[in-house]
Structures are given as structure tokens and as C-alpha cells.
Amino acid sequence: MNQPYTYKAQITRVVDGDTVIADIDLGMDLWKKGVRLRLAGINAPEAETPQGEAAARGLREMFEQGRHDVLISTQKDRSDKYGRLLATIFLFGGTSVNQRMIELGHAAKM
Numbered sequence: 001m002n003q004p005y006t007y008k009a010q011i012t013r014v015v016d017g018d019t020v021i022a023d024i025d026l027g028m029d030l031w032k033k034g035v036r037l038r039l040a041g042i043n044a045p046e047a048e049t050p051q052g053e054a055a056a057r058g059l060r061e062m063f064e065q066g067r068h069d070v071l072i073s074t075q076k077d078r079s080d081k082y083g084r085l086l087a088t089i090f091l092f093g094g095t096s097v098n099q100r101m102i103e104l105g106h107a108a109k110m
Helices: 050-062 097-103
Strands: 004-016 019-027 030-039 069-079 085-091
Touching (some): 030 097, 050 097
Antiparallel strands (some): 004 019, 019 030
16 A cells, blocks of 8 residues: 655635645645645535535635645545546644545545
């Protein structure tokens, strides 16, 4: 099993209930911008449905009030069939966004 990599990141956009766009701080003043992240281990309803809209809204609310800065944990070369990097996202303070989406009923565990 690959060791996880942890980076600071800034969420720039919520695409849907399980996908975000982020700028990732690689350290030493190097950034990878516009990275599509898929929240690992969860599945949210399709964006075109009322449940999907609620999931996206719930995810957006987690990143409001200056909480756009997060930590992401990922593994080398772990992406989905759409090229999104699979990641667990943590708010500063330790809350797992992935787990919180499940707890709020906006996503199911995969």
C-alpha cells in the first residue's frame, strides 16, 4: 500500500457533492493550481437531482467563512476514471470533510 501524502490546499470551487477544484501547496513556494479532487470513499447523488444540489450546497457551506484552506491526504497515482485525484479533505481542526458529508446524509460510503 502506498504511503499517504498530505498537502495544504485551497478549495477554489465546489463542482458537485463529491468533487472540488483546489490549488495545492507543494511547498517551497510551488503550487499546482486547478486540480480536480474527488472525495475518496464517498458517493454523492448526481448534480442534476435535488439531492445532488443539496449535497453540493452542503459541501460549499463547509468551505464558507474563511475555511477554504484545508489539508488533503492522497496517495501517489490514485485517480479515478475521470482523472480526478482521490483525496480525503480535512478542515483545519481535524474534521474530515468526506466523513462529514456522510454524517450529514449528503453522501454514501463506498
